[in-house]
Amino acid sequence: MLENLGQAVQILAQETTSVTVKLRNTWVNEENSIDAIFYSFRESAFQNVCCEKNGVENDEVYADEVTLFCHDLKKFASLKVCVAHTGLPLGGDDQAEINKCCHASGVPANAHVVCYNLVVWCDSQCVTETDRRLSL
Numbered sequence: 001m002l003e004n005l006g007q008a009v010q011i012l013a014q015e016t017t018s019v020t021v022k023l024r025n026t027w028v029n030e031e032n033s034i035d036a037i038f039y040s041f042r043e044s045a046f047q048n049v050c051c052e053k054n055g056v057e058n059d060e061v062y063a064d065e066v067t068l069f070c071h072d073l074k075k076f077a078s079l080k081v082c083v084a085h086t087g088l089p090l091g092g093d094d095q096a097e098i099n100k101c102c103h104a105s106g107v108p109a110n111a112h113v114v115c116y117n118l119v120v121w122c123d124s125q126c127v128t129e130t131d132r133r134l135s136l
Helices: 129-134
Strands: 009-014 018-024 034-044 047-056 061-069 076-085 112-121
Touching: 009 112, 018 076, 018 112, 034 061, 047 061, 061 076
Parallel strands: none
Antiparallel strands: 009 018, 018 061, 034 047, 034 076, 076 112
16 A cells, blocks of 8 residues: 555655645555545644545545644654545555544544554755765
């Protein structure tokens, strides 16, 4: 299920205090839609946000621009994505619980749920050719 993770979260912009991403449904390899996808993150130092998208088609962008607030001491942001589907099992132990602040009361009791806690860097972790030359 994680084979397309690089396409599921695309980094659009990296700042020192935030990172902006685009979210795409690559969580399952089927032609049917996913019943619901929940994603939660820190929007500011004091505000957590949880969003829900229903009936998300395979390879559909379900969030064009999401700005995640970065942790103060380490320059990364946390993003939690939960996928709920009543069709085929999602793989592994697919009985995760969606955070109560997401108000996921519309998810059927028989839905398979998988959650991922992701780290998104607020600055690039790639070494540029210039950086490589300077370190020699």
